[in-house]
Amino acid sequence: ADADLRQTSRAWGVQNDASLKLGDAHTLRMGTHYQHDRTRSSSINRVFDVDENGEQDGDDPIVILIDQALTGKTYSFYAQHEWRLGDALTLNYGLRYDRFEAAISEDQLSPRVALVWKPGDATTFHAGYARTFTPPPLELIAGGALEEFDGTTGETPAQQGDPVRAQRDHIFDIGVQQILG
Numbered sequence: 623a624d625a626d627l628r629q630t631s632r633a634w635g636v637q638n639d640a641s642l643k644l645g646d647a648h649t650l651r652m653g654t655h656y657q658h659d660r661t662r663s664s665s666i667n668r669v670f671d672v673d674e675n676g677e678q679d680g681d682d683p684i685v686i687l688i689d690q691a692l693t694g695k696t697y698s699f700y701a702q703h704e705w706r707l708g709d710a711l712t713l714n715y716g717l718r719y720d721r722f723e724a725a726i727s728e729d730q731l732s733p734r735v736a737l738v739w740k741p742g743d744a745t746t747f748h749a750g751y752a753r754t755f756t757p758p759p760l761e762l763i764a765g766g767a768l769e770e771f772d773g774t775t776g777e778t779p780a781q782q783g784d785p786v787r788a789q790r791d792h793i794f795d796i797g798v799q800q801i802l803g
Contacts, residue, residue, distance in 0.1 A: 629761060631661040647706045651716075655698040661760040662691040669776035678775055686776070688767045694724035694760045702734065712738045714750075722757040726785045730755040736795070744801040756789040 635657035642650045668683040702716030714736045721729040736750030771777045 626666045627663065628665070629661065629663045631659065631761065633657060633659045649704040651700075651702040651704065653700050655696070657696040659694040659696075659760050660691065661694075662689075663761075664689045667771075667776060669771060669774040672773060672775055672777070684774060686770050686774075688770065690767060692724060692760050694722065694757065696723075696757050697721045710740050712740075714738070718755075720755040720757075720788075722755075722788055724757075724760060726787070728755075728757075728788050730788070730790060746799045747797075748799075749796045750793075751795070752793045754789075754791045754793055756791075758786045758788060 635655065637653065637655045639651070639653035641652075644650055665688045667686040667688065669686060670681070670683060671679045673679040698718065698720045700716060700718040702714060705713045705715075707713055714734070716734050718732045718734060719729070720732070721727070730753070732753035732755055734750070734752045736748060736752075739747045741747075768778055
């Protein structure tokens with residue numbers, strides 16, 4: 623079996639961010655993001671019939687045309703508070719909400735927190751935690767065309783898999799930055 627594949631993707635998005643200084647020690651930050659993705663996949667597949675034992679039956683290829691399209695939308699909102707606890711110590715904390723809609727819909731509310739200590743101009747210590755939500759690329763989400771290949775050399779053993787889902791991670795970060803020279 624072989625295939626000629628053509629895939630196109632189009633994406634556009636809108637993002638805005640704002641901050642509001644609430645005195646010397648507090649800054650509030652917030653923002654939104656919207657992204658609209660559209661992917662189209664067209665393929666010309668050449669396969670062969672198989673017999674009852676799954677062996678190729680004949681030398682004349684069968685052509686199976688597949689044309690699929692999928693639209694995905696991502697909505698994100700965040701709010702963050704930067705609190706200067708002293709001249710050298712800053713606490714950042716907030717929440718981020720993400721929603722992804724395509725073949726399936728998923729969402730997540732993600733906390734974020736970080737502590738930054740800058741004892742001098744050249745040294746910075748930091749520690750933080752963030753929960754992340756990363757939607758899958760639409761190119762990786764296959765449509766329901768597997769049944770088109772039943773009874774051919776292109777048939778797959780599994781006719782249906784689990785849907786492709788967003789990646790979710792817990793990120794812990796501890797480090798130091800030292801500027802030399």
